[in-house]
Amino acid sequence: MSRVLYAILLVVGIGLMIMPLSVPVFKSTAEYSVLNTDWNGVSSFGKLLYSKGEIVPVLTTYDSAGLGEKKGSLIIVGPNLDFTDEEIAELREFLENGNTLILADDFGTGNQILESLGLEQRFGRGELITPIYSKNHHYPITAEIMDENLGKNVEKIVMYNPSIILNPQNALVYTPNSSIFKNSYGAFAVVDKVEYGSGEIILISDPDIFTNSLFRENEEFIKNLLDYVSGPFFIDEAHHRDFNPYSSGTITIRRAVNKELIFYYILFVAGIAFVIETGIWLKVLEKILGLLFRFFKEEKESLEEIIKSLENEGFNKELLLKIISEIESGSKLGGRYGR
Known part of the structure; x- marks a missing residue:
């Protein structure tokens, strides 16, 4: 076999292992979508999720996705579509099996989930005013983080027109003490942990x-939040009203070189070359054919020995040969031979 053919085997095989892949890029203009790269999307958060572990966008209803049987954390950011009774049942099963729900909402449909699960917590409906803010009063700031793990390396949390959490069970983050919500004055919970079944x-x-x-302002807090829960991460895209994924081109993914796999492939090609060039395959083929011929020869000799043995016992040799001939030709013996 030509050396050129061996070289082609090597080049093509290794090329397929390391060849870059071109895959389509999908985007969305929906607010809070992980596919939205604009200011109101959460694509940067999606990249962080990916770096932390497996991320699975949920693009259909929870019952269609079989959420109740999954393991990990479900993340719902800014939902604005209603949840069906079947979805609530799946979510309840998901939580009772020891998983986690992160629900970030202000004026969307998050309260429907809380009410359907029989919880007393609610997202408040009203304007929150705090004495400390970033650009203007629409961007309140807080550093009142009760959990030291959530507060690690966090200087502040910057919000935008936030709501508050009514009837908190275990508040993890508060607004500054001199905040105002409707006719109430004080510190209000903006992050709360609620136990539910074996989950939270x-x-x-x-x-x-x-x-x-x-x-960028909240990255350290978000990192701590993700360390607080476990993956894989299921991020809800199904409850964004304007979710409209579209292709915006392609990206090229370069695959890491698997040196061990390449080594075994080269070894495989070398083995083929050795077997062919040394003629071993011919010897093996000759051996197999020899065994086959020997088998058929032994079968023929044993048949002749049987006829000879029967002839010695008084049977007619010609009759025996005729019987064997008719058996081999597939015909049946007539009445003159006893059938």
Whole structure:
């Protein structure tokens, strides 16, 4: 076999292992979508999720996705579509099996989930005013983080027109003490942890902390939040009313070189070359054919020995040969031979 053919085998095989892949890029203009790269999307948060572990976008209803049987954390950011009774049942099963729900909402449909699960917590409906803010009063700031793990390396949390959490069970983050919500004055919970079955729900009263526009300011807090829960991460895209994924081109993915796999492939090609060039395959073929011929020869000799033995016992040799001939030809013996 030509050396050129061996070279082609090597080049083509290794090329397929390391060849870059071109895959389509999908985007969306929906607010709080992980596919939205604009200021109001959460694509930066999606990249962080990917770096932390497996991320699975949920693009259909929970019952269609079989959410109740999954393991990990479900993340719902800014939902604005209603949840069906079947979805609530799947979510309940998901939580009772020891999983986590992160629900970030302010004025969307998050309260429907809380009410359907029989919880007393609610996202408040009203304007929150705090004495400390970033650009203007629409961007309140807080550093009142009760959990030291959530507060690690976090200087502040920047929000945008947040709500508050009513009837908190275990508040993890508060607003500054001199905040105002409707006719109430004081510190209000903006992050709360609620136990549910064997699982837990983390409520966040401002989905905007995950958006690309505020991601840099809140990145350390979000990292700590993800360390607080476990993956894989299921991120809800099904409850964004304007979710409209579209292709925006392709990206090229370069695959890492698997040196061990390449080594075994080269070894495989070398083995083929050795077997062919040394003529071993011919010897093996000759051996197989020899065994086959020997088998058929032995079968023929044993048949002749049987006829000879029967002839010695008084049977007619010609009759025996005729019987064998008719058996081999597939015909049946007539009455003159006893059938």
